[in-house]
Amino acid sequence: MGTFSRSGLERLKARRRAVILAHSYQPPEIQDIADLVGDSLELSRAAASLDCDAVVLCGVRFMAETAAVLAPGKAVLNPAPGAGCPLADSMDASSLRRLQEEHPGDATVVYVNSSLEAKAASWACCTSANACAVVSAAPTREVVFGPDRNLGAFVARSTGRTLWVFDGSCPPHDGADIADMERMRRAWPDARLLVHPETPPAAWDLADAVLGTGAMIAYVKSSGARRFLIGTEAGMVHRLSVLFPGREFSAVGRIGCPNMKKASPEAVFSCLEDMEPRVRIDPSLAEAARAAIGRMTAIG
Ligand code: 13P
Secondary structure (H helix, E strand, C coil): CCCCCHHHHHHHHHHHCEEEEEECCCCHHHHCCCCEEECHHHHHHHHHHCCCCEEEEECCHHHHHHHHHHCCCCEEECCCCCCCCHHHHCCCHHHHHHHHHHCCCCEEEEECCCCHHHHHCCCEEECCCCHHHHHHCCCCCEEEEECEHHHHHHHHHHHCCEEEECCECCHHHHCCCHHHHHHHHHHCCCCEEEECCCCCHHHHHHCCEECCHHHHHHHHHHCCCCEEEEECCCHHHHHHHHHCCCCEEEECCCCCCHHHHCCCHHHHHHHHHHCCCECCCCHHHHHHHHHHHHHHHHCC
């Protein structure tokens, strides 16, 4: 196995016609070697549209799987195959089916943080960036939604739709330390507090805005404030600090996702050398999930 160097990585990327995509929660050293750092929706759209032969998806497993469904002609490589998502794992196909059977005829929208089986059984999936738009576009007035109960409650409140929500959550976001948020608000009264909709409603009540990570960037860009308290996975602070060097960002709520920290530059390098671990999806499952994932990338 070759050793990692920036110049070696650039040569390997050119040889493989590869791009490196990284979620904003990834460790700084991964964000710094990525061609594109983005939110779940931006990464999905990039995987589908970029002109390349291989995509290295630095995130968690459902992100790599979604990219593989959207880019069937490209090799999707996952440098952290052990990086799961407890939220996605919380709702298996049979528990979603039970919820659907309780609300027959209602369209189902699932968060992208879900299994391919759940996506295959849904009208559409969504990310935090377009959850409200996707639910508003659903063909039925009432909508089955899963697996994140906080995002579901936020979408119901924002859209006025009735949602039948699965009782799942992202442990790091749902366990946000609200007392820490309150303390930081008091310490920095002029700062803006931005929280992710996977946090519980008690966090939204303290916040200036409830936003997905992509919308947090847009908020900071258009805000005149100098300091921001960031209530989402702490990797987002690195992303914002790189984009806005003149502003100050502090992570609040002690929200850390261990799965998002499993990739390393060495693993990125070696997966491009070996073209493994490669995401391989059963073609019939990919086909079944494609319509829901396609609506996610098309709406909002
Ligand atoms: P976004 O990428 O939509 O901001 O959501 C991030 C997230 O919490 C994934 O679990």
